[in-house]
Structures are given as structure tokens and as C-alpha cells.
Amino acid sequence: MTASPTIRVEGLTKAFGTRVVFRDLSFTVGGDEIVSIVGPSGCGKTTLLRCVVGLMAPTDGAVYIHDRRVTEPPPGVAMVFQNFGLFPWKTVTANIAYGLVVQGVPARVWRPKVEHLIKLVGLAGFEKAYPYQLSGGMQQRAGLARALAIDPTVLAMDEPFASLDAQTRDLLQLEVLRIWDAHPVATLFVTHSIDEAVLMGDRVVILRGRPSQIFDIVTVGLPRPRTREAVDTERFRIVRDYVWNAVMQTDSPASPLNDAAASVHQGVASSARIVGHETGQERR
Numbered sequence: 001m002t003a004s005p006t007i008r009v010e011g012l013t014k015a016f017g018t019r020v021v022f023r024d025l026s027f028t029v030g031g032d033e034i035v036s037i038v039g040p041s042g043c044g045k046t047t048l049l050r051c052v053v054g055l056m057a058p059t060d061g062a063v064y065i066h067d068r069r070v071t072e073p074p075p076g077v078a079m080v081f082q083n084f085g086l087f088p089w090k091t092v093t094a095n096i097a098y099g100l101v102v103q104g105v106p107a108r109v110w111r112p113k114v115e116h117l118i119k120l121v122g123l124a125g126f127e128k129a130y131p132y133q134l135s136g137g138m139q140q141r142a143g144l145a146r147a148l149a150i151d152p153t154v155l156a157m158d159e160p161f162a163s164l165d166a167q168t169r170d171l172l173q174l175e176v177l178r179i180w181d182a183h184p185v186a187t188l189f190v191t192h193s194i195d196e197a198v199l200m201g202d203r204v205v206i207l208r209g210r211p212s213q214i215f216d217i218v219t220v221g222l223p224r225p226r227t228r229e230a231v232d233t234e235r236f237r238i239v240r241d242y243v244w245n246a247v248m249q250t251d252s253p254a255s256p257l258n259d260a261a262a263s264v265h266q267g268v269a270s271s272a273r274i275v276g277h278e279t280g281q282e283r284r
């Protein structure tokens with residue numbers, strides 16, 4: 001029997017006043033899946049994420065996490081933001097421990113856990129530093145460790161690498177993949193970068209139009225654990241080019257992209273067969 005998906009988004013619509021940002025979005029995220037969300041600037045990616053984690057109420061439709069309708073942030077949901085979201089007056093240790101402390105977890109329990117996470121994200125030696133004493137990449141490592149501290153079953157990442165330089169971004173993508181591959185959790189990953197969406201994701205949800213709707217959901221079909229080598233594969237290029245064209249074009253769904261879509265969707269089946277993994281089937 002297939003377990004039900006951790007996140008179910010059903011017919012989600014959000015309007016601000018008379019302006020409908022997105023309409024009738026439906027998709028799922030499995031417990032061992034990263035689903036990337038891409039779309040043009042202003043299409044509602046952040047708004048969608050906020051609705052999913054219960055920080056904002058949708059206008060219509062519903063989100064279910066572990067089969068419970070989301071009306072407020074549920075336990076076990078952690079967010080990682082573009083601007084790191086750290087408390088400037090707290091040390092690295094105190095920032096990472098924050099979620100556990102507010103849950104009433106005693107120091108003897110949280111301390112070894114936080115020490116472990118600090119090592120895991122590569123911040124050993126910076127336990128007592130304040131955010132202003134850290135580089136952007138180090139602040140995001142702390143933000144990530146803080147999210148992981150609560151043992152989340154859902155991770156919502158909103159442009160987590162957007163304010164980092166290219167090199168740090170590359171490095172952190174791989175670090176997050178390494179950590180995630182060791183402990184997969186249902187992850188929604190919003191990004192402007194199509195390469196990043198494909199590198200990180202098991203599937204990519206493409207938003208398009210005004211109001212935005214789901215244009216397509218592409219199965220990436222690259223094996224896990226995912227490494228930098230993934231970007232040098234033919235499959236990566238096919239999916240990346242398809243997603244790029246889908247985001248950049250403003251055609252209706254009945255467009256020349258349909259040929260490319262056939263190749264992407266067909267490619268999943270054949271690449272899964274060739275390399276003998278079942279990503280396409282299992283992770284849906």
C-alpha cells in the first residue's frame with residue numbers, strides 16, 4: 001500500500017482583494033520528496049508557501065499536512081528563509097536551540113542535539129558567535145540547523161540561497177542535498193533559479209499565467225543521492241531546458257512546448273528504466 005503524501009494541496013486559490021494571484025493549484029509532496037516551485041517573479045511562489053505552512057489563509061481550496069487540514073502552522077513544519085530569519089541578539093547556539101527551547105525541551109536534551117547540528121552544518125567553532133559576526137553562507141547554515149533542530153516532517157524553503165554569492169550557493173546546495181539525502185523529509189523548495197530547482201527537486205511544479213496556474217509538474221528523474229555530477233547529465237539538460245522554456249514562454253498550454261513536454265515526460269520513463277531506479281513511480 002502506498003503511504004498518503006505528507007502534503008496535499010487541493011484546489012488552492014489566493015486573492016488579495018480583487019487580484020487573484022493563483023488559482024486552483026493541486027499537487028502533493030511525498031514524505032521523501034523535494035518538490036521545487038518555479039515561476040515568473042510575482043506569480044505567487046512565496047504566497048503559496050505561506051499558505052501551505054499555515055502562515056496565510058487561502059481564499060479557496062485547502063492544504064492538508066499528514067491528512068490534517070492546515071489552518072495555522074502545524075507542529076513539525078520548519079521554514080528556511082532567504083534572509084536567514086535569525087535573531088540578531090542570540091548566539092548561533094541560542095538561535096539553533098530556539099524551537100526546542102520554546103517547546104520546553106530541557107537544556108540537557110537540546111544541548112547535545114544542537115552541538116551535533118552545528119557540526120553537521122559546518123559551524124563548529126562558531127557556537128558563541130552572533131549573526132552579524134557570520135558570513136551570509138554561515139548565517140544560512142545556522143538557519144538550516146535551526147530548522148532541522150525540531151526534527152521537522154515538513155521543510156519549507158523560500159529562496160534559501162538567493163542572497164548568497166554564486167560559489168557559496170553552489171556549496172550550500174550540495175550541503176543541503178547531503179543532509180537531506182541522509183534524512184529525507186517532505187520539502188517544498190521555492191526558487192528563482194531553474195538550475196537549482198532541477199538539481200534539488202524530485203519534481204518541479206511550474207507556475208504560469210495571470211492568475212498563475214500549474215502549467216506542468218515535471219518528474220526530474222535523476223537518481224539520489226544527488227551530487228554535482230547530476231548537472232552534467234543529458235537528463236538534467238533536457239529537464240532544465242524544458243522548465244526554462246515553460247517559465248519564459250507566455251503561451252497557453254496548447255503550445256509548441258507540447259513536443260518538448262512529450263520528450264520530458266517520456267524521458268522519465270526511459271531514464272528510470274535505463275538506470276534502474278524508480279524515482280518516477282515511487283516518489284509520486
Ligand SMILES: Nc1ncnc2c1ncn2[C@@H]1O[C@H](COP(=O)(O)OP(=O)(O)OP(=O)(O)O)[C@@H](O)[C@H]1O
Nearest residue numbers: 016017021039040041042043044045046047048192
Ligand atoms: N500580504 C499581501 N498583500 C497584498 N498583496 C500581496 C501580499 N503578499 C503578496 N502580495 C502580492 O501577491 C503577488 C505574489 O507575490 P509573491 O511574493 O508570492 O510572488 P513570488 O512569485 O514569490 O515573487 P518573487 O519571485 O518576485 O519573489 C505579488 O503581486 C505581491 O505583490
